Amino acid sequence: MRSSQNSPADVRMKGFASRQTVEQAWAWLDEQAAPLASESVPLAAAAGRVLSEPIASPIDVPRFARAMMDGYAVRAIDTSGASPYNRLPLNIIGGVLPGETFDRTVQAGEACRVMTGAPLPAGADAVLPFERTECEAERLWALAELSPGKHVGPRGEDIVAGTTLLESGRRLRPQDIGALASIGVAEVAVVRRPRVRLVITGNELLPAGSQPTGPKIVDANGPMLSALVRRDGGEPIYPHIVRDDPSEILEAMQDEADVILVSGGSSVGQEDYAPMLLAEHGELAIHGVAMRPSSPTGMGRLGKRLVFLLPGNPVSCLCAYDFFAGRAIRALGGRPLTWPYRVARLPLARKLVSTVGRVDYARVRIVGGRVEPLAISGASILSSTTRADGFVIVPADSEGLPPAAEVEVYLYDE
């Protein structure tokens, strides 16, 4: 059911006795959410995952000295004094392409044709580029003098065996996957993705994809939270909508998961079962946060599960997810705690009203490079978050912000 922002007078709990601050809730949360254990995944599935241990290279890359230009592998000493006016003769003894091995040793006065990337033949110590040569039948002329090592990429030039290529905690980038392939890695140990079970409650809800009929409305929070969880690296588990029934809610909360997100019934009304259930069967560590929207948010533990009680109003649900649940899911998955939103610093187009004593999550639009507040209240108006370009956080100690004040906008468009 939808959480009431106010409590009925005729039930035993009369509103929140006191609200915790956002910082208090974060302090509790950040103690709970250490990265999960490691699992092994194939390299091809590892992009974006977080390493659970450092990776040192077992090999040099390249494993052999290689030609860095197309030309001839020679002994540098054989080119001593060569110039266009003092051509020195060399004898071509064969050629080698990348991926091949030359089975002879380059001797004094000999040259072996090489293409870029080919292993340097034994005996050679430099590469004479094609454009520094002249060729007549099998007779080659060197037109330039080389120092040893010239145009040769030494063994281990890219990566030296034994050095740490990537540290634990690294979120793997596309080029990391390439580098890991090049050192022969087939599987990597990464932080397991948090399994996040959605417990979307409400007798009034129809499953997403339905047409709303009669007094029923369609579940918006389930599909929204599924997408948010995936964005933050979790695996959403969402079998079905749960009825407003304490035993059904408890059963769903006790099901297998690392994180439980309960949507709806998070406040202190008579049909707000989840807080009582969590307090009775686990720990309700935080209930009521000094913020707007989302003040009827709770969190705690049920066995090993981290549980978040999110308001049913969709804007409150989004805000409570972003402030608390998303942070925990990222932390469990080894990702940064910070919001995955880009930030723009821009001036306010007009005053942003707020109230001392609570944090405000203000949806804003950016119009002509200036920030237009859309709404602070209206927790039921989900379209306020689709019309918005992002949000501004007004701290608890602020009465609001004057026009032209520069603010940080967290942009919804990732």
Add this chain to the structure above:
Amino acid sequence: MRSSQNSPADVRMKGFASRQTVEQAWAWLDEQAAPLASESVPLAAAAGRVLSEPIASPIDVPRFARAMMDGYAVRAIDTSGASPYNRLPLNIIGGVLPGETFDRTVQAGEACRVMTGAPLPAGADAVLPFERTECEAERLWALAELSPGKHVGPRGEDIVAGTTLLESGRRLRPQDIGALASIGVAEVAVVRRPRVRLVITGNELLPAGSQPTGPKIVDANGPMLSALVRRDGGEPIYPHIVRDDPSEILEAMQDEADVILVSGGSSVGQEDYAPMLLAEHGELAIHGVAMRPSSPTGMGRLGKRLVFLLPGNPVSCLCAYDFFAGRAIRALGGRPLTWPYRVARLPLARKLVSTVGRVDYARVRIVGGRVEPLAISGASILSSTTRADGFVIVPADSEGLPPAAEVEVYLYDE
């Protein structure tokens, strides 16, 4: 095979006759890459996809006036003059929860208990919150006066039927998915994801996941490009490594795809087959770009396929992908052309050397808030991109940048 950065003197093509500028290459590219046709996907799979048509709501949301607080639905006129000192009596006729319909009409002097989100019963026009009442048995007393509409969310308050909820081109956010669910959408028309075929060439290559042996090296570009293509919203197709054989390369280039990425053999050497094949069987529009690394980059068309010839050196391959192929893949998928990297403006720790006449892609580290250039050359050193925090672009008209100059760093860590 690995592209040569220089041409052998003994083949007919002697280096690039002239290089195009990055801007010229972009100008050609941006004319080629209009968003692909539309496909229909289930809402649950639509997060992050790009709408191919606007979506207007077929319904009002909510479809009925609803209670915005827990309390009693009443006729506002019946509370006229009510206060704690002038309690007015009301007769409770029943109750309604969210998802339910009340089957009677609220008449003069009557009250129907409602929970937040419940449809407002017929006849009522306001909600008297619990805390503004006193209750004795079935007799209710109003303690406050209400104006019509008080604590009622009107029909269509969130979304009015017929209004455009989301515009064409919108990349769907988690809250958009929620809002679409609430208007009864089950499937959405989105831009098809570009199918991107990887044609990774090189006789020296072993598949990713192998141990390198003898003169063979492991393919780094295939897994790196697969991850980059996924990041940019494309579907990589990568069946196998292709041998340095013109007919095998041509066959792979002609296979089903929207975009072909050829890695290796992109330059003007005698074994660089792909440019000749593209010129012969399609259009080689750009070949050779004034940039470092990645100057031996090509692009063109083969039938309906957009073809990119990427250097085999992995740093060049990454850079050419990011400058050209990624831009096209994003454009085909309806995404912004801009890089998907966050940008930081920071001062240079030391001089960044460059050369007039080419764009430089300089890998950098951020150390103590200052930007340390790592390497401009070293196109074969993939670990330079894993050690780097990001890159700085030095424009073609710049000789380099002095210490303390503020630069824009594109951060690899998305």
